[in-house]
Amino acid sequence: MTGLAAIPERHATFREEKHLAALDVPLVSQGWLIYRRPAHLEKITTAPEPESLIVDGDTLTLAANKAAPQSVRIGRHPEVGALVDAVRGALAGDLGTLESHYRITAEGRLAAWHLVLLPTDPGVQRLVRVIVIAGAGADISSFSTVQVNGDEDSLTIATQQ
Amino acid sequence: MKPVRRARPILAALAAAVLLAVLTFRFIDLRTDMTEFLPIGNTEAAKLMMRELRSGAATSIILIGLEGAPPDELARISQAMAARLGASGLFAFVGNGDASLDPAAEQFLFGHRYLLSPASTAEAFTPAALRRDFETLLHQLRSSAAPLAQHYGLADPPGAFLAMARVWMGESDVRSIDGVWFAAGRDRALMLVRTKTGGLDLEAQDRADTAIRAAFADAAPGGARLLVAGPAVFARDAEYGIRSDVRLLSVVSTLLVAALLLWRFRSPLVLAAIAVPILLGLTAAAWAVQVAFGFVHAIAFGFGMTMLGVMVDYPVLLIGHRKQGEAAPATLRRIGAAFNLAVASAALGLTGMVFSGLPGLAQIGVFSVVGLLSGAAATRWILPRLIVAADLAPVSAGDPARLLRIERLRDWRLWGLLPAGGAVVLLMLAPPRIEHDLANLSPVPAGARALDAELRAELGAPDVGQVAVVHGATAEAVLRREEALMPVLDALRRDGVIGGAELAARYLPSAATQLARRDALPDDAALAERIAAARAGLPFRAQAFDEFRQDVAASRDLPPVQLADIANPLILARLQPLLFARDGGWFGLVAPQGVTGRERLAAALNGVPGVTYVDIGAESNGLLAETTARAWRWLSAGAAATLLALAIGLRSPGRVVRVLGSLAAAGAVTLAVLVVAGERLSLVHIVALQFVAGVGLDYALFFARRQLDAEERARTLRTLVTCNAMTMLTFGLLMVCRTPLLRTIGLPVAVGAFSALVFAFLFAGERVARVSGVAAALAPTSRPGAAP
Numbered sequence A: 001m002t003g004l005a006a007i008p009e010r011h012a013t014f015r016e017e018k019h020l021a022a023l024d025v026p027l028v029s030q031g032w033l034i035y036r037r038p039a040h041l042e043k044i045t046t047a048p049e050p051e052s053l054i055v056d057g058d059t060l061t062l063a064a065n066k067a068a069p070q071s072v073r074i075g076r077h078p079e080v081g082a083l084v085d086a087v088r089g090a091l092a093g094d095l096g097t098l099e100s101h102y103r104i105t106a107e108g109r110l111a112a113w114h115l116v117l118l119p120t121d122p123g124v125q126r127l128v129r130v131i132v133i134a135g136a137g138a139d140i141s142s143f144s145t146v147q148v149n150g151d152e153d154s155l156t157i158a159t160q161q
Numbered sequence B: 001m002k003p004v005r006r007a008r009p010i011l012a013a014l015a016a017a018v019l020l021a022v023l024t025f026r027f028i029d030l031r032t033d034m035t036e037f038l039p040i041g042n043t044e045a046a047k048l049m050m051r052e053l054r055s056g057a058a059t060s061i062i063l064i065g066l067e068g069a070p071p072d073e074l075a076r077i078s079q080a081m082a083a084r085l086g087a088s089g090l091f092a093f094v095g096n097g098d099a100s101l102d103p104a105a106e107q108f109l110f111g112h113r114y115l116l117s118p119a120s121t122a123e124a125f126t127p128a129a130l131r132r133d134f135e136t137l138l139h140q141l142r143s144s145a146a147p148l149a150q151h152y153g154l155a156d157p158p159g160a161f162l163a164m165a166r167v168w169m170g171e172s173d174v175r176s177i178d179g180v181w182f183a184a185g186r187d188r189a190l191m192l193v194r195t196k197t198g199g200l201d202l203e204a205q206d207r208a209d210t211a212i213r214a215a216f217a218d219a220a221p222g223g224a225r226l227l228v229a230g231p232a233v234f235a236r237d238a239e240y241g242i243r244s245d246v247r248l249l250s251v252v253s254t255l256l257v258a259a260l261l262l263w264r265f266r267s268p269l270v271l272a273a274i275a276v277p278i279l280l281g282l283t284a285a286a287w288a289v290q291v292a293f294g295f296v297h298a299i300a301f302g303f304g305m306t307m308l309g310v311m312v313d314y315p316v317l318l319i320g321h322r323k324q325g326e327a328a329p330a331t332l333r334r335i336g337a338a339f340n341l342a343v344a345s346a347a348l349g350l351t352g353m354v355f356s357g358l359p360g361l362a363q364i365g366v367f368s369v370v371g372l373l374s375g376a377a378a379t380r381w382i383l384p385r386l387i388v389a390a391d392l393a394p395v396s397a398g399d400p401a402r403l404l405r406i407e408r409l410r411d412w413r414l415w416g417l418l419p420a421g422g423a424v425v426l427l428m429l430a431p432p433r434i435e436h437d438l439a440n441l442s443p444v445p446a447g448a449r450a451l452d453a454e455l456r457a458e459l460g461a462p463d464v465g466q467v468a469v470v471h472g473a474t475a476e477a478v479l480r481r482e483e484a485l486m487p488v489l490d491a492l493r494r495d496g497v498i499g500g501a502e503l504a505a506r507y508l509p510s511a512a513t514q515l516a517r518r519d520a521l522p523d524d525a526a527l528a529e530r531i532a533a534a535r536a537g538l539p540f541r542a543q544a545f546d547e548f549r550q551d552v553a554a555s556r557d558l559p560p561v562q563l564a565d566i567a568n569p570l571i572l573a574r575l576q577p578l579l580f581a582r583d584g585g586w587f588g589l590v591a592p593q594g595v596t597g598r599e600r601l602a603a604a605l606n607g608v609p610g611v612t613y614v615d616i617g618a619e620s621n622g623l624l625a626e627t628t629a630r631a632w633r634w635l636s637a638g639a640a641a642t643l644l645a646l647a648i649g650l651r652s653p654g655r656v657v658r659v660l661g662s663l664a665a666a667g668a669v670t671l672a673v674l675v676v677a678g679e680r681l682s683l684v685h686i687v688a689l690q691f692v693a694g695v696g697l698d699y700a701l702f703f704a705r706r707q708l709d710a711e712e713r714a715r716t717l718r719t720l721v722t723c724n725a726m727t728m729l730t731f732g733l734l735m736v737c738r739t740p741l742l743r744t745i746g747l748p749v750a751v752g753a754f755s756a757l758v759f760a761f762l763f764a765g766e767r768v769a770r771v772s773g774v775a776a777a778l779a780p781t782s783r784p785g786a787a788p
Helices: A078-092 A095-101 B003-027 B044-055 B071-088 B103-111 B127-142 B146-153 B160-169 B202-218 B231-265 B268-293 B298-306 B313-320 B328-348 B359-381 B383-390 B400-429 B446-459 B475-494 B511-520 B524-535 B542-555 B569-575 B598-605 B616-650 B653-676 B683-703 B710-734 B740-764 B773-778
Strands: A009-019 A027-036 A040-047 A051-056 A059-064 A070-073 A102-109 A112-119 A128-136 A139-147 A152-159 B061-067 B091-095 B175-177 B180-182 B188-195 B225-229 B466-472 B500-502 B579-582 B585-593 B611-615
Touching: A027 A078, A027 B127, A040 A078, A078 A095, A078 A112, A078 A128, A078 A139, A095 A102, A095 A112, B003 B268, B003 B383, B061 B071, B061 B202, B061 B231, B061 B446, B071 B091, B071 B175, B071 B180, B071 B188, B071 B202, B091 B569, B103 B160, B103 B569, B127 B146, B127 B524, B188 B202, B188 B446, B202 B225, B202 B231, B225 B231, B225 B446, B231 B268, B231 B298, B231 B446, B231 B710, B268 B298, B268 B313, B268 B359, B268 B383, B298 B359, B298 B710, B298 B740, B313 B328, B313 B359, B313 B383, B313 B683, B313 B710, B328 B359, B328 B383, B328 B616, B328 B683, B359 B383, B359 B683, B400 B653, B400 B740, B466 B475, B466 B598, B475 B500, B475 B511, B475 B579, B475 B585, B475 B598, B524 B542, B598 B611, B616 B653, B616 B683, B653 B683, B653 B740, B683 B710, B683 B740, B710 B740
Parallel strands: none
Antiparallel strands: A009 A027, A009 A152, A027 A040, A040 A051, A051 A059, A059 A070, A102 A112, A112 A128, A128 A139, A139 A152, B061 B188, B061 B225, B091 B188, B175 B180, B180 B188, B466 B585, B466 B611, B500 B585, B579 B585
8 A cells, every 4th residue: 555655647548348238248448547646637539439527626527429518526525535535545546535435455465455335325325335455565457346236347547657 | 849749740741641642552453463564555356366365375385495406415305394284184185296186086086977077078989989999998908007007998998087187286397306206407405385274374484384384304414495475474484473563563663762762861761751642642543544445464563662763852842942940932932933843844754655455565654754743733732741741851051152163064065065075976877776676565575576586487387477357256167167168368378479378177178078078978889889880899898997987977977066065185286376255256366477468369369258368466556656646745745735835834035045955955965876776766765855854954954943942953953853853773673674665665765864963053054154163152142043
């Protein structure tokens, strides 16, 4: 965690795979992740559909291809807040933020570790079963969310040097 | 006679009068609410609207503004308040930002989406439409909005629920910070709440007000300010204003009059004697209003109490003019003619008020005129016996030498033309501005109304300027008529004539429409087939749309939703003000927002069967013009009758001219004062001026009496000064009232009464002849009147 906390800005590419009960194939997309301390996060999807999701402080802005960008205040949506904090908390190495939403178990060693996050908030529990964050050293390598209905979303991250 | 025995008849009469008054005020229906205080309108639709606006569901809205702190801070306070108010259980609706439906309301609407939603069409269930929906859905599942798409999209590919939710949440363009509504032009957070009870339940409104203020205080507001407006707030403020005014007027004016009379006559017995006709007058007045209107409005009663200052003139005139030991007929003979004329002119001075057509003002007029006449009658026929029995009279008529010095002032009376002429010149240079807006006569202060209009505009809440009333025998009939109206309104919106319109049918379609939608739904087998066709080649699993199929199948058995079936408070709060039963029929309100073309709107809605368009502003102001014209007619009639009474009573053109001249001068000065004070001349001023003319005549008539000896003139002067002081004190009190109507009456009456006395003294009385002045003043015998 201290290793994670030392890095002020990260750039990474991601590959996202969604396994949904409604679909018989996974949905795959890819793009960029940018994180800047303390609270700025960008997820820029480049393929197959361009989209940008920017979290800055308490604001989450989603801009899809044609539609006007939509902003929401994270503070008003605790479930969204818990998910955003899971990503940001992990990138920032901020164990306190993670612990405010999840019960955490850490496993593995420094070269190959993973954190298992179980939501504590009942609102989040209704949606998310577990979040698993895996990494090596100061880098995060994947981020998977398993929803209550069994749908799974995994984000594989390759940090850019 | 011993003093106690002499006092006995007076005390007995007083006891009887008090008893009568107490019994009367226990019986009559004294009201303080402000409904029915303004006129109700001419057409049926206007009447319905006015009533609905003043007492219906519309009155339960409270508009809240928060300002005076940074936006973040205001948003936080707004959120904290919304949470507190929502939990208080006092409000049917609490809105402070991006409206969200509560889970129960959402469940209800989601369950009925294929009956209620405008997107539920036969076309929406064709394979081609479903194919497009599925493709969109796939696209959404790929995006970050996937959770929403999974939640709503799979169960409702045609988007029936979301289309309906857009209607329910309102496509408001209110600026939003942190999800909290803000005014467009400034840092002011906005909230809109609706109390569970109507706006006229004072106790409930008190609780709501307390809850709002407590929620604000608990939100640690720092330097932020709380603004509250809305019909319920007005009603409450007006009612408290009226109550405190009535207390002020009845207690303070009684004390002032009593103190002045005690000082003047130095006899509690005189006070007791004067109280008898006053109490009888008030009792008769209360009865008359109760019989004529079915209730007595507290404003009328409060004003009636200030009429004390005038009513009390009659007993004071009688007692003040009596010589010690004189028999009653002798006093009456000396002052009788002037007394009768004074009563007649004061009563005629109230015609404008009585026939004004403004219910509130008419009550005040009836209360006053009956009070005056019966007080005068009691003075004329009951009081003489009482005062003769107790031998009540002024301690002294006053020092004749001093009288003479005062009367010498009349030598310079031409100077008195200066203020009168000045007033006339001023009025010609700056004619009084006339009030055309009925709203300015309302018991609600202008500042409060301005705040209400401002918050309403900022919230995009329908203002009550224009409204269409849809009438039908049943709720269903109203909804069908509204559905026929919706294309018209949509066209007006496209053309920019209106910004939008609130109406019940947008939320609750008629049963006919719901049944048509239901009948258009495919049966399960057909739907399964179409889904299979639509998803061919897409990665959706076969069971992905099972919930959709189940819901469509269930919808085919749903009975149409009717108003009576809806139990969710949030949904009811939206519908009830827009659709309601009154007088055996059903009514729907169509409230356009952001109206830019009133004529086009009127043209589009007028003549549609079952629809009545009401431009409330124009309607009320038309009503005001009509009422004002009527008041002028009655005022002229009153003036003509007064003139006739004067001509008969005075029997001398010269005196008539002098009496009227002094009155005209007083009127000019009063008008000039109103202009300088920046008042807009309204109906209320007009009738107040007429009233003051009636009272002012009283002074002129007494000064203008013929053949007076010095002692009698001294008695007249002292008595009139006493009367005038009482009038000024009691009407002066009106100026510190909280109720605008009473305040409006106060200024012209107080200024008018004072200038009437001054001008009556200068012009109506006769100048003391220079040579014989002292001798005449000292001579106890009568002196032939000499015209100047």
